[in-house]
Amino acid sequence: MIGIFLIGSLLISLAYFFSKNHLLNVVLAFAFCLLHGALAIDVYIHRDITQLVYFTPDALAVILVCVNSIICIPVFYHSFVYFSKHPYKPHEMGLFFGAMVLLTASISAAYLSNHMGILWIFVELTTLSASALIYHRRNKLTLEGTWKYIFICSISITLVFIGILFVTLAIQHKGITDLFYTTLSENATLLSPFWLKLSFLFIFTGFTAKAGLVPMYTAGIDAKDKAPYPAGAILASVLMNVGFVGIFRFYEITSHTEIFAWTNNILLISAILSVFVAAVYMLRVKNIKRMMAYSGVEHMGIIMLGIAAGGIGYYAAILHLILHSFAKPALFFQFGQIYRTYGSKSVYDVGHYFKYNITGALVLLFAFFIVTAMPPSGMFVSEFLVFKSLFASGYLWVLILTMILLTVIIWAFGKNVFKMLFIKPVDFDESNVTRIPFSESLSQYILLALVVYLGLNPPEQLVSLIHSAISTLPK
Amino acid sequence: MSVAFLISTLLFILLISLVHPGKKGMVAVAGIIVNSVMSSWIAVAALSGNAFSQVLNGGPVFGDIAIRLDSISAWFILVTNFTMLMGILYGRQYLRHHPARSADMSMHYISYLLNHAALTGIYFIQNMLAFLCAWEIMAITAFILVIFEHARMETLKAGINYLIQSHISIILLTLGFIWVYTSTGSFDFEAIRTYCLSAGKEAALLLFLVFFVGFGIKAGFVPFHTWLPHAHPAAPSHVSGIMSGILIKAGIYGILRLLLLMPENHLAMGYFILAVSVITGLYGVILAIVQHNIKKLLAYHSIENIGIIGIGMGIGTIGVGLGSPFMAFAGYAGAMLHVLNHALFKSLLFYSAGNVYNALHTLVIDRMGGLIRNMPRTALFFLIASLAICGLPPFNGFISEFLIYSGLLSAIGSSHTASVIILAVIALALIGGLALLCFTKAFGIIFLGTARHVQHAEIREENNATLFPMALTAILIIFIGLLPQLFISVLRRPVELFMNMPDLEGMRVSAQIMQQISIAVWGLVLLIAILWLLRKAIASRQVTVGPTWGCAYTTDSPKLQYTASSFVRSYAKIIKPLTITKKSKDEVLGIIPKPLHTETHFHDKLESGLVDWPTRNLRGFLGRFKFLQNGSVQFYVLYGVVFIAISIAVPLIINAVRNLAHILKHL
Amino acid sequence: MINILLIVFTISLIYLAMANRMLTYIRIIAFQGALLFGVAFIELIEISLPNLVFVLLETIIIKAVAIPLFIKYIIDRNHITREAEPYVSNFFSVVIVTVIILGSFFLANAITGTHVRKIFFIVALSSLFTGLYIIITRRKILTHVMGFLIIENGVFVLSLAVGSEMPMLVNIGILLDIFVSVILLGIFADKIGDVFEEQDVEQLRNLKD
Amino acid sequence: MRMISLLLILITSFFFTGIIIRTKSILSGRKGPGIMQPMKDIIRSLRIGSVYSKTTSFIFQLAPTVYIATILMAILFIPFGNQRGVLSFNGDFVFFAYTLALGKFFMIIASLDTGSSFEGMGASREALYSMLVEPAFFIIMGSFSLLTGFTSFVDIFSAMHFGSYVTYGLGALAAFVFAIIALIENSRMPVDDPKTHLELTMIHEVMILDNSGYDLGLILYGTNLKFAMYGALIANFFHTPGYEWYYSIPIFFGVQLAFAVTVGVVESFSARFRMNHNPQFILMFTSISLLIFLGVLLLTGKII
Known part of the structure; x- marks a missing residue:
């Protein structure tokens, strides 16, 4: 099935590049969503069965592929909405959708791949296809954003590659000749700790560019800002998960070795710094999209805290990852509507949104409460468990520091969100406000409801999937 | 029952958003009534001895959600229900003056309904995680209620200030719950007791402190009170009323619940609460007096009253620690009765302030004056509430303060720390005196004399529908003041819980005293009535009406009147x-100054x-x-390099230093 | 033989640090390509023929000829000035690069396993960090690309160290090389050169907070 | 029998101000009016007509009634030796203090009701001073309840003198503080001078500038009652339980007489304070009452 999926996606993507027909575009989008859905069902059924040598859908991959296939439906829907409101040339639309299909497909493939090299190739592919999306609007600023994104991602991907080379050095003369995660995991104790340390460091640093963690989170912010909002939704959710997968899979290998404590420290430092950076910029940023991007940095930091703390933290981290992937796109989609109403990304220009679009305003309000993990948001549960794991593993000061920083973030975020919702905008012409139908906010409601539902009352299947995803990690 | 409650809440929320804007208020009233009846039904049963208990299945995350209603929760539920009902009855009328869009109205009423439901949940739920959820819903909906007039930046600022501070409260509660959960693996409140029994005294005390600060922020204990004086003036009056009357009491409930679950350290906790409360009470009233904004003034008084409640709780806890039933009874009963009393008179004060605001469109006391002639009923209600808040007989405030005084006095006799207790007595006396100063100022300047500022529109009394809930509240205030013995017997069960045994002694003594007080109070009322009749009989009917004596200055000028600032000037100097x-x-410039x-x-x-x-x-x-994010790619690359370099170098350096130290040691 | 080639490679890094002109940079990169061709030839002689041919062709054609020419073309097309315009003085750069090489040397010395050929490791790390250093301290956007190419060369050296066992990794590395060079240079030639007047990174500092 | 203290206080109230005025007259070398003269004035003013300011409301008319009623109510709690007052229960002195506060509240708002600048001034001062004086009363009563272990007037007074002779010393000190409290509460020298007619310097008198007729009569009589009430409280310090009535009633009147004469003497020989010195003066008595408390702590050994 994975083979069919890859070929199918490639074909659809190619078809898009040449398509100039709107109807065809819609049909292709349907086809791709169906294909992706089919893939999700297939990998769910055929769990842990290797396909095409390099792809093994383990529990984590299954979860994330399912998330991806859910997210891609509203993404396509909003992309069409986006194109119906913005002037475009036909080939631009084709390029956009082609790149998007390629991006989504390579993201899923990256989740599924069980081989370091293959994962690496697909991550590289995501960079390429994402940059096509970022450059969609073709002006000076998008060019700058794209350039930075490609440049930073290329360097990071090189770092990852160096890390992989170090792994090969680590396994030299140990009788292992391939780079399958499963093989490495089984033989983890044989590997030379020195090389493993180095390779972890390089691979982690490299993947932070995708995952949105300190130190390489920087270009991702610009990318999410400059990409059209449906693409931003992908960049800010499922694409970040790719980075997470890259780190997590290698973390699984190191978890059985003597460098485990050291890796945890690295994760912890990076995580705290990420939350810190998010706090610094949430206070300063007035660009709504960048604000959301920084919020993503914060959440990845929290996820890494959970991983570093261990215990229930593993479960919490994966749950948080899933919930974040649902919540963040909702915000981005809503941003699209805000932009359509006000024609500006700046908090200064947006105001009294509650008056102009009540359904959308409610989305923003709920999304704020959900993203900042106020109970009864589902993310509260995962954050609670992360905190618990931090507490249980004795990182009390880390916990307190994180709580302070999170408070700062909520304050900063809240100030801006409520300003947008309730304070009268300056110089805003009320006379021709576009009425935005409820149907366009529906997907956001569904996504947010999913976050609450999955957090507060996760179905048994999900719980067991998460548990088997973290089953190889030490208790 | 819980399910029925949830369904009815959801149903009414749906209904509110659907009906015509004019009808939304009615629906909200109906919703509050239905929910109140449901919860009160259980609460009344709990107060008469049949505690309610139920376990809901909360799925894998929450585990079993224990729904329990003991008599303490029941008491709080009843207080909440009454105040919330009065609040919505008043608020519906109050909002007539504030034309808002249908969506705003819907959001306001839905938040109100949800807030009530969440409060009910707080009192029912004894599962930590579910409790936190209810707690946060309460905070969020309160936030939305506060920012009803959200077009003004200050309102929003005050609201966000409140939201953040209540989030800090949540964080501390979360910390405490995580603490307990990590050690016991259970989300049930009983786990706190288990933990405290197993963990030792110091840890239990530390846990108590964490929780106390968490709940204390909500309750408004000094120094965690800072959100209160901002949120209250910003909110619409009925919201200020319920916030001050009910929401901050959720914090008190939390502390009481905690005291119930903490099996040890009673003396330490008691003295701690007492100390914090004394400071809170004094600080609140000291700052209240110098406020010029009526609602801010009332907000500081809420802090003061939280202090009084806290003194009661503290003395009750000390009583439990010392094994003195009367002290414990008087302290806890005083505190819990004051919870009700404060809810009554504070909401009445806010409603009256709301009427004044609707008439004058200002909250600054110095711009008011002489309103008693235009709004006699509002003035009367304000007067009653003022007398009650000053703790003067024959009103309800006196009863609870008296109970607390009795607890303190018996503590003076029976404990070895009389010098600490006497400080509390002095504080309580000072609080009484200062409250008197404050409310003579407030009532005198707002309602008496003549208008201190040109009033443009004609000022009229509010209609009867607005005054009705106020009247009900006022009647209850007087009722408690006149017949306190009834309420003492109601409070028997909640207070008993703290003492782990049916206590007849403390209750009997208190009831006796209350009987006497009731007699005395009736005597006072009777005496006033007799003298008033005597006045009618004796005094000459010959009455002349003229201007106020102005030291031979016969033209009356409103500007010559004493203002609020001048009234408290010498006081303000003292507290500078x-x-x-x-x-x-x-x-002053020029020959003819402007x-x-x-x-x-x-x-x-x-x-x-x-x-x-x-x-x-x-x-x-x-x-x-x-x-960090300075736009330069070079820097971005540098971060990665630095991260890798430091990660490699730091362990190496540490190792090197260690080796060096090792070598040095061998030398 | 390999050692000599690699040492020459390292010397070229030091030379890079004190180079002033864009043209010198291009020459060094071309020269490094040629060196790598030699290393690859000796190192990978045992692997299967098609693989070997692919690797060798790639190094000689792409690394040593095509990319330098392309950069030259870009410089001419966009009228980029000849100066490399570093932020720091050349003397300082030489010191830094020397420190980098020494650091790599010490790091390699710290390795206890004997089976790793340290020279590869040293050269690769020096090349990596020198490339990063070039990126950080040079003002022109194009020098960033060239710094990236230096990093790629270093990675190539490292991949050669394991290449005889896992030729796949060498191929992946080359893929990366081609991919990124084409994309970066392509964007550069096509877009940035047209949009931005000055070829200075200061131009690319609008996206910030 | 419970009414005895009430009756005695009422009787005293008829003469108290007369004695003060007489003392002052004699000390300044005049003959002075009869002892019953102030009472006659009061009775006359109860019957004459009234003048009301047009700015006033029902508060203004209600206040004197409430004022006098609260004083009467407070008197009901005063015991006579070990004879209970009409009302008595544990903690009754709290009720006593708060009832008086109720009267004060009404007097203050009544003076604000006139909208006059002068009366507001008086009201402000009255409110401030009564706030300052409140703790002193509670400290003394708290000390004695610590000493005796009881919390009602009658129990405290009857149990007090079973201790050592030091208790008499404490009692004397307390009597002194009570006397001062009475002076402050009634706005007499040295805090206030009822004879001055400069409105800016008065406290109590300036509050009632606009009262007339029946109301004024009540207020004036209230002063008499309050004096008699505090006198009775002070007298209680000198009762030793077990005395027969033919000892105790003369003691009662003796103390009242001495109190009135003292007030007269003080008013004749002292000057009034500057207004802004008054708070310090009043606070001083809180400190003195704290001394009493410390003494009690030493006595009972409960000092920590």
């Missing part, structure tokens, strides 16, 4: 060290020290890192 005074004054304008504002020193200063510094500190 406690506040930050900001004065703006015009210079009209001059002087303004004085008193700011909360604690707020600037404990909130503003750290916030400013934290912002400044975080602001120093703004160079």
Whole structure:
């Protein structure tokens, strides 16, 4: 099935590049969503069965592929909405959708791949296809954003590659000749700790560019800002998960070795710094999209805290990852509507949104409460468990520091969100406000409801999937 | 029952958003009534001895959600229901003056309904995680209620300030719950007891402190009170009323619940609460007096009353620690009765202030005056509530303060720390005196004399529908004041829970005293009535009406009147060290000076020290890192290099230092 | 033989640090390509023929000829000035690069396993960090690309160290090389050169907070 | 029998101010009016017509009634030796203090009701001073309840003198503080001078500038009653339980007489304070009452 999926996606993507027909575009989008859905069902059924040598859908991959296939439906829907409101040339639309299909497909493939090299190739592919999306609007600023994104991602991907080379050095003369995660995991104790340390460091640093963690989170912010909002939704959710997968899979290998404590420290430092950076910029940023991007940095930091703390933290981290992937796109989609109403990304220009679009305003309000993990948001549960794991593993000061920083973030975020919702905008012409139908906010409601539902009352299947995803990690 | 409650809440929320804007208020009233009846039904049963208990299955995350209603919760539920009902009855009328869009109205009423439901949930739920959810819903909906007039930046600022501070409260509660959960693996409240029994005294005390600060922020204990004086003036009056009357009491409930679950350290906890409460009470009233904004003044009085409640709780806890049933009874009963009393008179005060605001469109006391002639009923209600809040007989405030006094006095006799207790007595006496100063000022300046400022529109009394809930509240205030013995017997069961045994002694003594007080109070009322009749009989009917005696100055000028600022001027001089005074004054220039304008504002020193200063510094500190995202790709690359380099170098350096130390040691 | 080639490679890094002109940079990169061709030839002689041919062709054609020419073309097309315009003085750069090489040397010395050929490791790390250093300290956007190419060369050296066992990794590395060079240079030639007047990174600092 | 203290206080109230005025007259070398003269004035003013300011409301008319009623109510709690007052229960002195506060509340708002600048001034001062004086009363009563272990007037007074002779010393000190409290509460020298007619310097008198007729009569009589009430409280310090009535009633009147004469003497020989010195003066008595408390702590050994 994975083979069919890859070929199918490639074909659809190619078809898009040449398509100039709107109807065809819609049909292709349907086809791709169906294909992706089919893939999700297939990998769910055929769990842990290797396909095409390099792809093994383990529990984590299954979860994330399912998330991806859910997210891609509203993404396509909003992309069409986006194109119906913005002037475009036909080939631009084709390029956009082609790149998007390629991006989504390579993201899923990256989740599924069980081989370091293959994962690496697909991550590289995501960079390429994402940059096509970022450059969609073709002006000076998008060019700058794209350039930075490609440049930073290329360097990071090189770092990852160096890390992989170090792994090969680590396994030299140990009788292992391939780079399958499963093989490495089984033989983890044989590997030379020195090389493993180095390779972890390089691979982690490299993947932070995708995952949105300190130190390489920087270009991702610009990318999410400059990409059209449906693409931003992908960049800010499922694409970040790719980075997470890259780190997590290698973390699984190191978890059985003597460098485990050291890796945890690295994760912890990076995580705290990420939350810190998010706090610094949430206070300063007035660009709504960048604000959301920084919020993503914060959440990845929290996820890494959970991983570093261990215990229930593993479960919490994966749950948080899933919930974040649902919540963040909702915000981005809503941003699209805000932009359509006000024609500006700046908090200064947006105001009294509650008056102009009540359904959308409610989305923003709920999304704020959900993203900042106020109970009864589902993310509260995962954050609670992360905190618990931090507490249980004795990182009390880390916990307190994180709580302070999170408070700062909520304050900063809240100030801006409520300003947008309730304070009268300056110089805003009320006379021709576009009425935005409820149907366009529906997907956001569904996504947010999913976050609450999955957090507060996760179905048994999900719980067991998460548990088997973290089953190889030490208790 | 819980399911029925949830369904009815959802149903009414749906209904509110659907009906015509004019009808939304009615639906909300109906919703509150239905929910209140449901919860009161159980609460009344619980108060008469049949505690309610149920376990809901909360799925894998929450585990079993214990729904329990003991008599303490029941008491709080009844207080909440009454106040919330009065609040919505008043609020529906109050909002007539504030034309808002249908969506705003819907949001307001839905939040109100949800807030009530969440409060009910807080009192019912004894599962930590579910409790936190209910707690946060309460905070969020309260936030939405506060920002009803959200077009003004100050309102929103006050609202966000409140939201953040209540989030800090949540964080501390979360910390406490995590603490307990990590050790016991259970989310049930009983786990706290289990933990405290197993963990030792010091750990239990530390846990108590964490929880106390968490709940204390909500309750408004000094120095965690700073959100209160901002949120109350910003909110619509009925919301201020319920916030002050009910929401902050959720914090009190939390502390009481905690005291119930903490099996040890009673003396330490008691003295701690007592100390904090004394400071709270004094600080609240001291700052209340110098406020010029009526609602801010009332907000500071809420802090004061939380202090009084806290003194009661503290003395009750000490009583339990010392094994003195009367002290425990008087303390806890006083505290819990004061919870009700404060809810009544404070909401009545806010409603009256709301009427005044609707008439004058200002909250500044110095611009008011003489309203008693235009709004006699509002004035009467304000007067009753003022007398009650000052703790004067024959009103309800006196009863609870008297109970607390009795507890304190018996503590003086029976404990070895009389010098600490006497401080509480002095504080309580001072609080009474200061409250008197404050409310003579408030009532006198707002309602008496003549208008201190040109009033443009004609001022009229509110209609009867508005006055009706106020009247009901006032009647209850007087009722408690006149027949306190009834309420003492109601409070028997909740208080018994703290003492782990049916206590007849403390209850019997208190009931006797209350009987006597009732007699005395009736005597007082009777005496006044007799003298009033005597006045009618004896006094000459010959009455002349003229201007006020102005020292031979016969033209009456409203500007010559005493103002609020001048009324408290000498007092303000005394308390100067406690506040930050900001004065703006015009210079007298020229031969014929222009009209001059002087303004004085008193700011909360604690707020600037404990909130503003750290916030400013934290912002400044975080602001120093703004160079990170500076747009330069080179820097971005550098971060990665630095991260890798440091990660490699630091362990190496540490190792090297260690080796060096090793070598040095061998030398 | 390999050692000599690699040492020459390292010397070229030092030379890079004190180079002033864009043209010198291009020459060094071309020269490094040629060196790598030699290393690859000796190192990978045992692997299967098609693989070997692919690797060798790639190094000689792409690394040593095509990319330098392309950069030259870009410089001419966009009228880029000849100066490399570093932020720091050349003397300082030489010191830094020397420190980098020494650091790599010490790091390699710290390795206890004997089976790793340290020279590869040293050269690769020096090349990696020198490339990063070039990126950080040079002003022109194009020099960033060239710094990236230096990093790629270093990675190539490292991949050669394991290449005889896992030729797949060498191929992946080359893929990366081609991919990224084409994309970066392509964007550069096509877009940035047209949009931005000055070829200075200061131009690319609008996206910030 | 419970009414005895009430009756005695009422009787005293008829003469108290007369004695003060007489003392002052004699000390300044005049003959002075009869002892019953102030009472006659009061009775006359109860019957004459009234003048009301047009700014006033029902508060203004209600206040004197409430005022006098609260004083009467407070008197009901005063015991006579070990004879209970009409009302008595544990903690009754709290009720006593708060009832008086109720009267004060009404007097203050009544003076604000006139909208006059002068009366507001008086009201402000009255409110401030009564706030300051409140703790002193509670400290003394708290000390004695610590000493005796009881919390009602009658129990405290009857149990007090079973201790050592030091208790008499404490009692004397307390009597002194009570006397001062009475002076402050009634706005007499040295806090206030009822004879001055400069409105800016008065406290109590300036509050009632606009009262007339029946109301004024009540207020004036209230002063008499309050004096008699505090006198009775002070007298209680000198009762030793077990005395027969033919000892105790003369003691009662003796103390009242001495109190009135003392007030007269003080008013003749002392000057009034500057207004802004008054708070310090009043606070001083809180400190003295704290001394009493410390003494009690030493006595009972409960000092920590």
